[in-house]
Amino acid sequence: MALWTSLALCGLLVAALLFVVAVNLFILHKASPFTVRGPGAAPSAPVAIVLGASIYASGTPSPMLADRLDTALLLYQEGKVKTLLLSAVERPGDEEIAVMQDYLLARGVPASDLLTDPEGVDTHASMLRAQKVFRVKSALIPTQRFHLARAVYLARSLGIQAIGVPADIRPYSTASLTVREWGARVKAFLQVYF
Numbered sequence: 001m002a003l004w005t006s007l008a009l010c011g012l013l014v015a016a017l018l019f020v021v022a023v024n025l026f027i028l029h030k031a032s033p034f035t036v037r038g039p040g041a042a043p044s045a046p047v048a049i050v051l052g053a054s055i056y057a058s059g060t061p062s063p064m065l066a067d068r069l070d071t072a073l074l075l076y077q078e079g080k081v082k083t084l085l086l087s088a089v090e091r092p093g094d095e096e097i098a099v100m101q102d103y104l105l106a107r108g109v110p111a112s113d114l115l116t117d118p119e120g121v122d123t124h125a126s127m128l129r130a131q132k133v134f135r136v137k138s139a140l141i142p143t144q145r146f147h148l149a150r151a152v153y154l155a156r157s158l159g160i161q162a163i164g165v166p167a168d169i170r171p172y173s174t175a176s177l178t179v180r181e182w183g184a185r186v187k188a189f190l191q192v193y194f
Contacts, residue, residue, distance in 0.1 A: 023189045024182050031149035034156065035164040039074045039142070042165045048072045048081040048140045049130050049162075051151065052088020052096040052120060061099055063170055064144060069103050071142035071167035076109060081140055083113050085130060087120030123147075123184075124191045127155045127162075136160055142167045146181050150188050157192045 036042050050072045053065035061069060075081045084104065088096035097116050104114060115134060120126035130136040138161040141151045148164035155162035 031152040047083045067167045067169040085115045087117040087126035090118030131158045
């Protein structure tokens with residue numbers, strides 16, 4: 001009996017691993033045609049959706065968030081987008097939107113060209129709200145390479161004609177980010193289909 005239980009558990013583990021690998025390959029494949037090499041290769045779109053990331057207690061963006069903001073700023077300055085939609089969490093002690101807004105205002109982006117979504121609790125929520133609340137139909141998404149496929153996949157699954165733009169001003173290739181992203185892609189797949 002113990003042998004059959006062990007075999008069944010091994011079978012379930014193998015099936016789960018195969019599912020994770022298949023989902024990741026599927027999302028990478030689906031997003032690949034809609035990702036450019038860098039900001040210079042990005043087409044024009046009405047809006048860039050800038051997703052939140054951690055901020056410091058000092059009220060400054062983390063390097064990851066600063067790279068997203070700087071890439072969005074470059075797209076804006078080059079005339080590739082007219083509006084920046086800042087989507088993140090805004091709650092006491094976690095004022096990502098305010099930090100993002102201040103950062104861009106200090107670099108010359110007028111308030112009239114900024115939209116804010118304080119309910120972007122994760123990438124799926126940000127894309128869903130961009131489509132439903134802000135009526136975004138076409139957008140650029142500046143984010144790190146490890147995150148690009150998931151962000152583009154979620155946006156396009158919701159009907160947004162999204163193009164991913166790498167925001168890797170600094171390197172972001174770490175084992176922990178890779179493992180986390182593999183799990184996050186499975187979550188994204190389930191959010192789309194279930």
